[in-house]
Amino acid sequence: MSNSGSKPDADQEWEALLQQLRKQHRAQPRPFFYARVQARLTAQQPPRGWWLPDWARRPAYVALLGMLILAVSGDGAALRPAMATNQPASSSPH
């Protein structure tokens, strides 16, 4: 059974524990922390062409984009030579 004096003792123990928490060895980074931050910054520097979105730096996407532009460019100029070779000779006006 707890007596009336036990609560302050528990409070004191709690306070002592918090003191211990405050006084514990403060964690510190290893020496040359700034050098490591610098190295990380340098590693994260964007390479040349950084102004392009990520997808635009992949050749496959660039090729696909080029084909899309050709396909929707309107007059079908890119497809015309191929169509012309497939036309029968009789269709030409003589």
Place this chain on the structure above:
Amino acid sequence: MAYSLSLPLCFEPVHTVDLGTVGADAELVMQLQQGSEIAFRTLVERYQQRVYSTAFSLLRSAEEAEDVAQEVFVEVYQTVDRFRNETTLSTWLYRLATSRALQHRRRAAAKKRFAYFTSLLGLRNQVLHEPPDHVHPLALLEGSQQLQLLLSHIGRLPSQQQVAFTLRHEQELSYEEIAAVLDTTVSAVESLLFRARHTLRQHLKGSFRHV
């Protein structure tokens, strides 16, 4: 090697807002925004201990705390242009440190869950090792072991309570400063701290000699 000697290191706990420090920080931010590398070095050396120890308090891993601290300073360097002096520099840094540490912990927990799941499915032939716990309950009664018990229970508190408790009792920030870091009110901080202390005392009740 002028690295650690040229600048004063601020290891003193911050109880009140020091106008001198705020003024010096505002000047530092201005120089940083102008792209001064010396200012960046000064910033890192002035705040590295506080940022690192905050991250360490939340993660309890030197490696992860180092990673988070580096991440914080890189982010400061990259986004200082957007800093508008609405908060103090130290508040911004504590905010970044706590949010990045919690983010780190969430990612690590998700990775651990995924690894456990794949191990159950037998997708990988690796054994998952939990950190061994050799501490006998009866040995957790005194001194540093009681502190270890406290630390382990702090780690299980809800995130906001854990951050508030850590900033108060390890970083020794004032209630106002904690409220600024958490972007909340002082009464909300009081409530978070009350609940955190209550939960911790409940868990530690058994280890106190006087209950």
